[in-house]
Amino acid sequence: DAKTTQPPSMDCAEGRAANLPCNHSTISGNEYVYWYRQIHSQGPQYIIHGLKNNETNEMASLIITEDRKSSTLILPHATLRDTAVYYCIVRVGGTSYDKVIFGPGTSLSVIP
């Protein structure tokens, strides 16, 4: 899997949008950008993934740059329950041979 770079930590005020950046300059053409998060002492939770188009679901939006070398996960209205470590991972995805390898991630603290 291609490597990603994320800031180690970020703060966000409750109710505001949280924008979490990720750099993946060596991403291959067939690799997707996946985001997971891990709330303290729980298993990782899938958030969203995309290939090159922007994606939105009930949890978040994913903005991928045109050159695909970076992306941003947006939590539109952060709540205290969004405090977690967020992992940006690039992988081929949905195949019978790939596996999820976690980097250090970004620790997001949502502040009241």
Next chain:
Amino acid sequence: GAVVSQHPSWVICKSGTSVKIECRSLDFQATTMFWYRQFPKQSLMLMATSNEGSKATYEQGVEKDKFLINHASLTLSTLTVTSAHPEDSSFYICSARGGGASTGSYNEQFFGPGTRLTVL
């Protein structure tokens, strides 16, 4: 759909004993299961990959004789920590890959809630 459970959620054992952790895919068949370990304030580290009916593939540096993995069915994998020592105390997380129409995400990985192991 796509629920993965782990049992127990936490366990405390004495040094030298063996501990078994179960990972189950509740509503889909998991052709592949993964085991991760996470120490405090660190990221998840992949330990091994197991395919149903075959031997597990361990990541570099993981002792296969200490961490026994059995994936005997399409819905159950077990991790046994043999002769556990305090340094084995960690958060163990499994994930399962498989699925199909019922999960809407064929070949995606779904994670369990984790098992906290404390070795005294």
